[in-house]
Amino acid sequence: MANTYDRVADLLVERLGVTREELSPEATFEELDLDSLDLVEFSMAARDEFGVQISDDEAEGLKTVGDAVALLDQKGAGVAGA
Amino acid sequence: MGQGGCDRVGCVSALIQGLGTSVPAGVLGNAELAGRCGTTDEWIRSRTGIVERRMAEPGVATSDLAVEAGARALKSSGHAVADAVILATMTPDRPCPATAPEISARLGLPSGMAFDLNAACSGFIYGLAVATGMLAAGLAERVLLIGADLMTRVVDPMDRNTSVLFGDGAGAVVLASGGPEEPGALGPFDLGGDGERADLLHIPAGGTRRPAYSDDVTAGEHFLHMEGKEVYRQAVMGMTTSCQRVLAKAGLRTSDIDHLVAHQANARILTAVGDRLDIPPDRRVCNVDRYGNTTGASIPLALADLHSAGAQPGQRVLLTAFGAGLSWGSTLLRWPDLGER
Secondary structure (H helix, E strand, C coil): CCCHHHHHHHHHHHCCCCCCCCCCCCCCCCCCCCCCHHHHHHHHHHHHCCCCCCCCCHHHCCCEEEHHHHHHHCCCCHCCCC | CCCCCCCCCCCCCCEEEEEECCCCCEEHHHHHHHHHCCCHHHHHHHHCCCEEECCCCCCHHHHHHHHHHHHHHHHHHHCCCCCEEEEEEECCCCCCCCCCCHHHCCCCCCEEEEECCCCHHHHHHHHHHHHHHHHHCCCCCCCCEEEEEEEEHHCCCCCCCCCEEEEEEEEEEEEEEECCCCCCCEEEEEEEEEEHHHEEEECCCCCCCCCCCHHHHCCCCCCCCHHHHHHHHHHHHHHHHHHHHHHHHHHCCCCCEEEECCCCHHHHHHHHHHHHHCCCCCEEEECCHHCCCCCCHHHHHHHHHHHHHHCCCCCCEEEEEEECCEEEEEEECCCCCCCCC
């Protein structure tokens, strides 16, 4: 099974139109040109892909792709699989 | 059995036979709003796709636009009469009486039934369903359904989360009975709601729960309040699943749909719904850039644009809306023969 970062990267590319070249764990959502509604889309996609709920408050606290990966892992995305 | 679905041999549908719209002449562009509520044209465009919206002059009421749209719809239908008037609105001229009777009188219609229907942004689809039922029950022979709202009257002009989104407008159709495969035929319908989420999009004061006393007005509680992110989430999922239910009832797939007319709330929502339904961008109607969210007028204003764009009689159009309540509704339309464009 792919690790959480790879799955998050796929999701950002496929659902939010981010290019792979821009992506790194350190890349911020702002640098990726993703705004608050994109973060809502990200949370909806994460629920579909990982079965994990991210609240709007949690989504607002995310600055980098790495933050999102850490939050999803903390919520059990890595072990639950999909 | 589906609501309004054609489940029986020889069943009848409601047919759209006329279409008319009216919007105020006054254009409110992003630059003016941006200065007022501390944002930028770029912020508004990127998050909403809205460039400008229409705003009624002081003294103009919802009925003024509704009468004009209604008269145009009656003219377009080829007959100047209707024996029932439904006004879908959440911004009536006044709390009491309903606005539809005055509209009916100003249009010179015989004293038939006339009433307001409040299902917010889903109001026009709800109105199509109610009209279908009235025609099927023999309660009316020709129904004038008008969707009209002056949203600029109920949004806080200083609140960038709402004031940039909404605009004023009216649109109307005339409905009569006909066969389910004829041009103009509506159905099946999917209608739903979730009152548990009423607080996501509401005007707190001004009703019996909390009359709008001076303190409430000072605090802006008589304005529309919205939890934008959760409304976005609910709207995207609500319209997508409602469309899927209508298609399932009709035994159709999204590839059978010639045009998607979704409630014009926000370009980002239109994209999210269209993508989820796998309906390509060139088959999605979008005029939110010019009008913003006109609530009850949103669907008929979009139908008018589709008419101008050259939709052909008999084409399959999927209509869907979502709004305060929460409320949602979807239906299918065989594109009507509306004559000159």
